[in-house]
Amino acid sequence: MSISYSIRHATHPNDSKSYDTAKLRETFLIENLFQENTIQAVYTMHDRLIVGGAQPVEQPLKLETLPTLRSEHFLDRRELGIINIGAESTVSVDGDVITLANKEALYVGKGVKEVVFHPAASGKTLFYFNSAPAHHAYPTKKVSLDEAETVEMGSLENSNHRLIRKLLINSVVETCQLQMGLTELQKGSVWNTMPAHTHDRRMEAYLYFDLPEDQVVSHFMGEPQETRHLFVKNNQAVISPPWSIHSGAGTYNYSFIWGMAGENLDYNDMDKVQPVDLK
Ligand SMILES: O=C(O)C(=O)C[C@H](O)C(=O)CO
Numbered sequence: 135m136s137i138s139y140s141i142r143h144a145t146h147p148n149d150s151k152s153y154d155t156a157k158l159r160e161t162f163l164i165e166n167l168f169q170e171n172t173i174q175a176v177y178t179m180h181d182r183l184i185v186g187g188a189q190p191v192e193q194p195l196k197l198e199t200l201p202t203l204r205s206e207h208f209l210d211r212r213e214l215g216i217i218n219i220g221a222e223s224t225v226s227v228d229g230d231v232i233t234l235a236n237k238e239a240l241y242v243g244k245g246v247k248e249v250v251f252h253p254a255a256s257g258k259t260l261f262y263f264n265s266a267p268a269h270h271a272y273p274t275k276k277v278s279l280d281e282a283e284t285v286e287m288g289s290l291e292n293s294n295h296r297l298i299r300k301l302l303i304n305s306v307v308e309t310c311q312l313q314m315g316l317t318e319l320q321k322g323s324v325w326n327t328m329p330a331h332t333h334d335r336r337m338e339a340y341l342y343f344d345l346p347e348d349q350v351v352s353h354f355m356g357e358p359q360e361t362r363h364l365f366v367k368n369n370q371a372v373i374s375p376p377w378s379i380h381s382g383a384g385t386y387n388y389s390f391i392w393g394m395a396g397e398n399l400d401y402n403d404m405d406k407v408q409p410v411d412l413k
């Protein structure tokens with residue numbers, strides 16, 4: 135089987151207060167999502183989101199079901215969002231071949247039987263995906279950057295000038311609970327998601343990418359008055375529980391993919407925390 139996965143249990147905020155660096159990293163950081171010729175996945179018990187990476191090189195990789203799903207196919211009771219962070223490549227969905235350029239997204243609905251990731255004709259193929267439980271079958275839909283809802287946020291003065299590209303969001307595509315998009319820090323800006331926020335209704339996962347291999351992002355997490363940090367490298371992901379802020383400052387320009395699942399599809403449902411109130 136070309137897919138490997140592990141399970142991460144959900145964490146109570148009081149529990150995580152006493153975690154040392156190693157425990158914090160092993161609970162919330164996903165380090166090796168992209169490995170040649172495999173699909174890597176982490177099944178988090180926070181809203182049962184699956185965070186995955188597919189890197190086909192020599193042959194196509196089929197998204198096989200996981201033993202823990204107890205379903206014949208991966209998507210029998212799930213929906214899937216894919217964002218291409220590598221070279222232009224294709225994904226086939228029940229035989230239909232869909233081309234995704236860099237930063238393009240694909241929503242795949244519940245009930246699809248076969249999803250296959252294909253290697254690019256040239257360049258590195260890297261598909262990032264999130265999957266959440268689903269109770270309705272919505273159609274498969276590709277979303278290009280032009281079709282995304284894009285908002286400009288922050289300013290260079292606040293070191294947080296950025297473009298938020300809402301790709302798989304309810305104004306663009308129908309989903310059950312999944313939302314995904316990507317945020318691009320503009321040159322000279324290093325801070326994402328400042329002011330920070332929590333949203334008890336949804337958990338979130340962040341994948342940091344387009345970061346030089348020798349640079350890092352310090353990702354801030356934890357309850358707003360009990361914060362911790364994780365140093366994150368290129369192509370690594372962080373699980374953000376619903377009670378946790380999720381924000382970061384990098385040593386270099388970067389982009390990140392955010393994905394959410396939970397109670398609602400309201401992107402703007404956030405409890406913002408002003409910088410001076412963080413501890
Ligand atoms: O830079 C930002 O601000 C974001 O990208 C925020 C994320 O989209 C998010 O946390 C949505 O809840």
Ligand SMILES: [Zn+2]
Nearest residue numbers: 331333338380
């Ligand atoms: Zn958020």
